[in-house]
Amino acid sequence: MATATATRRLLGGLVVVSLEQAVAAPFCTSKLADQGARVIKVERRPAGDFARQYDRNASGASSYFAWLNRGKESFTADIKADGDREALQKLITNKADVFVQNLAPGAAERAGFGSEYLRELNPRLITLDISGYGDEGPRSSYKAYDLLVAAEAGLCDGT
Structure with missing residues (x-):
């Protein structure tokens, strides 16, 4: 028999807004x-997350x-369009406790969703920027996917 304590979820009441695609951020936010x-x-408008088309x-x-x-809510937005960008910034500013993004390096900042800027709008906001190579270093501007990183690490060398 479930009790109120047993069914209460650890992160209940927390609002996470995630500008996400592929695997890294969706996996992270699925755990949340x-x-x-x-x-x-x-998701990007009009097609949504490209993972929607992987299989049927x-x-x-x-x-x-x-x-x-x-377990997620979903909507599409064109973050380059003024109205969509403003609506998303308002959602993050007024409702979000956490913002997660895994766009290509620099894309979130260019679209007006850089972590520093969002924390100026919402000082209590926790932000997470997921990238394959970090913020600094010779590959910080590179896009990354699991298979690319596995190949670079030599994991694809053995057959």
């Missing part, structure tokens, strides 16, 4: 959603997308 956070996934194995939807995005 699993613990009760309200995760609002922002989950009742006609992408199994990959369903696995990584279970």
Whole structure:
């Protein structure tokens, strides 16, 4: 028998807004959603997250997308369009406790969603920028995906 204590989720009441795609941020925020956070996934307009098209194995939807995005709310926005950008900034400023993004290096800043700027708008905001190579160093401007990093590390060398 479940009790109120047993069914209460650790992150219940926390609002996470995530500008996410592919794997890293969706995996991260799926864990937050699993613990009760309200995760609002922002997808690119008009097509949404490209992972929606990977397969049709989950009742006609992408199994990959369903696995990584279970328990999330989702909407599309064109973050380069003034109205969409302003609406998303307002959501982050007025509702979010956490902001997560894993866009290409520099893309969030160029679109008006840099962590420093968002924390100026919402000083209590926790921000997480996910990148393959970090903020500094010779590869900091590179995009990264699991297979690329595995190849660079030599994991793809053995057959």
